[in-house]
Amino acid sequence: MNGQVAVTGLGLLTPIGRTAEAHWSSVLAGRHGFSELTRFDSAGYPARLAGQVTGFDAAAHLPGRLLAQTDVSTRFALVAAEAALADAGLDTLLAEGGVDDYDVGVITSNATGGFEFTHREFRKLWSEGPKSVSVYESFAWFYAVNTGQISIRHGLRGPGRVVVGEQAGGLDAIGTARSTVRDGTRFVVTGGVDSSFDPWGWVSHLSSGRISHADDPERAYLPFDSAANGYVPGEGGAILVLEDPASARERGIPVHGRITGYAATFDPPPGSDRPGKLGLAAELALADAGLDPADVDVVFADGAGLADLDRAEAAAIVALFGERGVPVTVPKTLTGRLYAGGGPVDVATALLALRDGVIPPTAHISSVPGHYGIDLVTGGSRPARLASALVLARGRHGFNAAVVVQR
Amino acid sequence: MTGEQLLTILADCSGNRDLTDPGTDALHRTFEELGLDSLAVMESATRVEREFGVALPDERIVDLAGPAALLAEINSLAEHA
Numbered sequence: 001m002n003g004q005v006a007v008t009g010l011g012l013l014t015p016i017g018r019t020a021e022a023h024w025s026s027v028l029a030g031r032h033g034f035s036e037l038t039r040f041d042s043a044g045y046p047a048r049l050a051g052q053v054t055g056f057d058a059a060a061h062l063p064g065r066l067l068a069q070t071d072v073s074t075r076f077a078l079v080a081a082e083a084a085l086a087d088a089g090l091d092t093l094l095a096e097g098g099v100d101d102y103d104v105g106v107i108t109s110n111a112t113g114g115f116e117f118t119h120r121e122f123r124k125l126w127s128e129g130p131k132s133v134s135v136y137e138s139f140a141w142f143y144a145v146n147t148g149q150i151s152i153r154h155g156l157r158g159p160g161r162v163v164v165g166e167q168a169g170g171l172d173a174i175g176t177a178r179s180t181v182r183d184g185t186r187f188v189v190t191g192g193v194d195s196s197f198d199p200w201g202w203v204s205h206l207s208s209g210r211i212s213h214a215d216d217p218e219r220a221y222l223p224f225d226s227a228a229n230g231y232v233p234g235e236g237g238a239i240l241v242l243e244d245p246a247s248a249r250e251r252g253i254p255v256h257g258r259i260t261g262y263a264a265t266f267d268p269p270p271g272s273d274r275p276g277k278l279g280l281a282a283e284l285a286l287a288d289a290g291l292d293p294a295d296v297d298v299v300f301a302d303g304a305g306l307a308d309l310d311r312a313e314a315a316a317i318v319a320l321f322g323e324r325g326v327p328v329t330v331p332k333t334l335t336g337r338l339y340a341g342g343g344p345v346d347v348a349t350a351l352l353a354l355r356d357g358v359i360p361p362t363a364h365i366s367s368v369p370g371h372y373g374i375d376l377v378t379g380g381s382r383p384a385r386l387a388s389a390l391v392l393a394r395g396r397h398g399f400n401a402a403v404v405v406q407r
Numbered sequence: 408m409t410g411e412q413l414l415t416i417l418a419d420c421s422g423n424r425d426l427t428d429p430g431t432d433a434l435h436r437t438f439e440e441l442g443l444d445s446l447a448v449m450e451s452a453t454r455v456e457r458e459f460g461v462a463l464p465d466e467r468i469v470d471l472a473g474p475a476a477l478l479a480e481i482n483s484l485a486e487h488a
Contacts, residue, residue: 131453
């Protein structure tokens with residue numbers, strides 16, 4: 001089918017695993033990645049739990065030249081991209097000149113920019129003056145930097161784009177990458193990565209009013225639970241390689257699955273009587289994939305972890321699939337919400353779930369209000385025959401996105 | 408300013424530690440050969456200004472081939488300051 005694009009590379013870096021397989025084993029084992037912030041002294045802050053990537057040694061992966069000019073979020077993105085390229089065999093193909101460098105694009109999403117780097121440079125600006133600010137601040141801070149650095153490092157000269165849609169943006173990047181492959185670019189490196197765990201970044205999370213103040217890691221992020229009390233921010237994300245399916249077939253490379261549908265919608269303004277548009281995004285993505293709701297085997301929900309947003313998402317799912325009409329899961333209960341990284345990690349996790357025929361559970365949930373009407377997978381993994389998954393994401397201020405993945 | 412001082416600044420600012428390795432003979436190679444883009448040189452020039460009080464105009468930097476030319480420019484500016 002014309003709309004199908006193959007996923008041939010996965011690169012993950014999350015609070016529960018520094019590779020795709022390590023992440024997936026943690027998901028199945030129910031290992032969460034929450035702990036008190038260690039990046040700065042968080043005593044005195046009302047919320048202190050975060051999903052942090054641990055044991056990551058940037059210098060082991062990246063040359064000094066890149067360390068001097070990159071924020072931690074870009075370092076994560078570069079390492080995830082390198083893993084995705086290797087997984088797809090694209091690094092070898094590029095080295096051998098087996099692909100035109102204009103035939104490989106990069107389309108990523110980022111929600112918070114290079115906060116830690118910027119915080120450090122701003123501190124210099126205030127205390128030492130403008131001459132002390134690093135020239136690299138000119139690009140290290142901004143949303144486009146991951147696309148730029150990945151493209152420069154690997155010499156990828158195809159379409160380069162950046163999509164910003166808060167926590168929905170990662171799915172928008174994948175959707176845009178899919179269109180780009182359909183339009184004739186052979187490969188697109190895509191996904192999203194974020195990290196903003198410096199004091200400035202942390203305060204920006206807190207200002208949303210959506211962050212959990214709980215100090216028990218197993219009671220802090222409880223989407224769809226009657227005790228939902230906010231979410232835990234996490235860091236990291238996923239980079240994927242999307243490829244023209246004919247190219248993947250020709251190369252004989254294993255395919256993780258296919259991206260077959262995508263849609264994005266925007267909510268009405270605050271205070272409007274009109275309902276949110278998450279359900280419409282889901283519906284349009286299914287139509288784009290040529291699937292009926294009955295064809296969907298599992299939904300990876302956004303899982304905001306706030307009662308009103310959970311209720312709205314449950315209602316959208318029930319409206320489309322019927323009461324308890326499809327298994328729903330939120331594996332990000334183990335990583336926290338990764339901003340632009342969240343959607344791509346869910347897409348990668350969904351692909352691994354389809355591969356292994358198992359729906360990973362929503363961790364730490366004990367009591368889902370009956371009136372939500374959803375079949376939330378909790379407790380342990382649920383074996384199932386899985387051919388397709390719908391992945392949902394919402395970003396603050398009205399962004400909704402949905403992606404359909406199939407085997 | 409000595410060549411060694413300049414190379415240390417270039418190494419710090421660019422993250423390229425090889426620059427201070429005597430075997431590299433970095434002083435007499437071009438910025439391009441050393442993998443130093445114009446931003447890395449600009450970053451180093453602001454550090455020179457902070458530490459040595461010699462202000463190098465950005466538009467001069469693009470004309471300089473390598474560390475030796477940069478060093479000569481800095482020392483000449485210092486002399487005429």
